[in-house]
Amino acid sequence: MKVEARQYGDRKVFTVSAFNRGVASWLTRLPTVWVEGEVTELRRQERWQTVFFTLKDPGDGASLPVSMPRGQFDALRLELGNGEQVHVFGRPELFEARGDLRFRALSIERFGVGDHLAALERLKNQLAAEGLFAAERKRRLPKFPRRVGLVTGNDAAAKRDVLTAITTRFPPARVVVAETYVQGPRAAPALVTAIEDLCEIADLDVIVLARGGGSFEDLLPFSDERLVRAVASCRVPIVSAVGHEQDTPLTDLAADVRASTPSLAARLVVPNSDELRERLAQTRSRLQRAPLHLVERKRARLDGAYGRLRALSPRGTLDRGYAIVRTDGRIVRGSAELETGSRVDVELGEGGFGATVEETR
Amino acid sequence: MTFEEAARELEQIVQQLESGQADLDSAIKLWERGEELHRICLEKLDSAQGKIEALAPRQPE
Numbered sequence: 001m002k003v004e005a006r007q008y009g010d011r012k013v014f015t016v017s018a019f020n021r022g023v024a025s026w027l028t029r030l031p032t033v034w035v036e037g038e039v040t041e042l043r044r045q046e047r048w049q050t051v052f053f054t055l056k057d058p059g060d061g062a063s064l065p066v067s068m069p070r071g072q073f074d075a076l077r078l079e080l081g082n083g084e085q086v087h088v089f090g091r092p093e094l095f096e097a098r099g100d101l102r103f104r105a106l107s108i109e110r111f112g113v114g115d116h117l118a119a120l121e122r123l124k125n126q127l128a129a130e131g132l133f134a135a136e137r138k139r140r141l142p143k144f145p146r147r148v149g150l151v152t153g154n155d156a157a158a159k160r161d162v163l164t165a166i167t168t169r170f171p172p173a174r175v176v177v178a179e180t181y182v183q184g185p186r187a188a189p190a191l192v193t194a195i196e197d198l199c200e201i202a203d204l205d206v207i208v209l210a211r212g213g214g215s216f217e218d219l220l221p222f223s224d225e226r227l228v229r230a231v232a233s234c235r236v237p238i239v240s241a242v243g244h245e246q247d248t249p250l251t252d253l254a255a256d257v258r259a260s261t262p263s264l265a266a267r268l269v270v271p272n273s274d275e276l277r278e279r280l281a282q283t284r285s286r287l288q289r290a291p292l293h294l295v296e297r298k299r300a301r302l303d304g305a306y307g308r309l310r311a312l313s314p315r316g317t318l319d320r321g322y323a324i325v326r327t328d329g330r331i332v333r334g335s336a337e338l339e340t341g342s343r344v345d346v347e348l349g350e351g352g353f354g355a356t357v358e359e360t361r
Numbered sequence: 362m363t364f365e366e367a368a369r370e371l372e373q374i375v376q377q378l379e380s381g382q383a384d385l386d387s388a389i390k391l392w393e394r395g396e397e398l399h400r401i402c403l404e405k406l407d408s409a410q411g412k413i414e415a416l417a418p419r420q421p422e
Contacts, residue, residue, distance in 0.1 A: 290378035
């Protein structure tokens with residue numbers, strides 16, 4: 001569209017009206033898009049041809065004036081009120097009389113908690129169908145992690161709780177803390193980045209995702225598809241300690257273990273130092289007792305063998321009361337080998353004696 | 362050798378000794394190795410310095 005301008009020497013000058021018309025015309029080239037926000041300052045009157053409201057970004061309060069012909073607005077039968085979350089389909093236009101930019105709505109859809117839930121449910125089903133939450137994907141946590149990664153917001157509570165729980169339980173623990181956004185539109189990509197950065201540490205063996213409780217919207221980044229996929233494909237096991245027991249963001253389902261409290265998270269990722277010492281002391285005393293038992297057992301077996309040996313030897317027979325009689329160094333087996341007056345040696349179980357034969361029978 | 366490896370080997374040695382299968386000479390060797398492993402474990406527990414580091418923040422685009 002050609003906009004008329006006056007020429008003052010070499011300066012080209014537009015009237016306000018022509019300028020606005022030019023900008024308005026240029027704006028028509030922009031595509032129609034969906035914009036999400038919260039309805040505020042809704043103004044609808046029977047005698048007006050147009051309905052106005054301001055769409056507000058709950059994240060940072062940025063606002064956008066919106067208009068829609070009253071007939072179209074009423075036809076949607078939305079009964080819209082202030083404070084509601086909506087998706088508005090439309091395009092920007094300039095209100096030429098005032099030079100005001102506004103968003104010309106072509107359609108409006110309510111997008112409340114229910115819609116968020118429905119969208120989450122769809123995502124959950126899709127990711128579940130891909131097997132991201134499958135039990136056989138869950139990895140075992142290392143018993144003695146060389147280094148623990150902690151992804152958390154810079155808000156004191158959640159971070160402090162987990163760190164305290166870890167260092168109390170296992171003072172030698174080595175923890176790398178990645179502080180990042182944990183709510184708002186920047187949170188999901190920032191959380192993914194934090195996980196990726198931690199994974200580059202070679203001796204990092206496990207990651208804890210920690211965030212205190214919050215509203216449904218606050219916890220939405222923890223159901224973001226990008227984060228859920230990053231958690232599922234992380235090179236080390238991940239413990240999710242996000243929100244409270246009743247919150248179940250999708251990262252919980254993708255994580256290897258869910259911890260409902262910071263102390264439970266600590267219990268999962270580090271061993272208990274006192275228990276380790278106790279168990280070590282027990283093993284040590286078993287180690288010291290074991291060789292003694294071994295020697296005792298071997299001695300008992302030796303004694304048994306010696307006992308049997310003795311029982312089988314002539315010595316055993318003598319011990320039972322028998323005697324050996326010798327004459328001229330020969331063992332006497334019958335009285336015919338002797339005569340009265342022969343000299344004999346008698347060997348007993350203990351000791352022996354010499355004797356002279358008085359009679360033979 | 363990590364604490365975990367030392368603790369596991371120590372446990373195996375104790376079980377082997379307790380089973381009574383070993384002959385006396387190898388029992389003495391096992392016992393000596395066990396004592397050494399116990400010392401290694403204790404050192405690991407005592408000397409490991411707990412450390413909390415911050416990951417250098419990277420600005421998300």
